[in-house]
Amino acid sequence: xxxxxxxxxWIYGYNKCLGKCLVFDAELGGxxxxxxxxxxxxxxxxxxxxxxxxxAKAIHERSMSS
Numbered sequence: 001x002x003x004x005x006x007x008x009x010w011i012y013g014y015n016k017c018l019g020k021c022l023v024f025d026a027e028l029g030g031x032x033x034x035x036x037x038x039x040x041x042x043x044x045x046x047x048x049x050x051x052x053x054x055x056a057k058a059i060h061e062r063s064m065s066s
Contacts, residue, residue, distance in 0.1 A: 001034045006047075012037060027055040 003011040014033060018026055031048055038046050050056055 001030045003034060003037060012041075023052065024054055024058075027052045028058070031055070031059070 001014050003013070005011060014037060016029070016033060018029065021029075027050060031050065034048075035046065048059075
């Protein structure tokens with residue numbers, strides 16, 4: 001994953017060896033890791049961009065049911 005300021009300035013890059021898993025699980029795991037990094041650095045406003053419609057739909061549906 002890559003964390004950037006709004007203007008595109010690089011903040012932090014991260015990766016993790018996942019072994020064998022579904023793309024869906026890798027996408028959600030990467031988002032969770034990125035959010036945890038942002039929280040640990042005290043960022044309050046976050047925009048998540050991803051290219052996996054299935055993951056985006058799952059996040060949106062979960063947020064609407066909470």
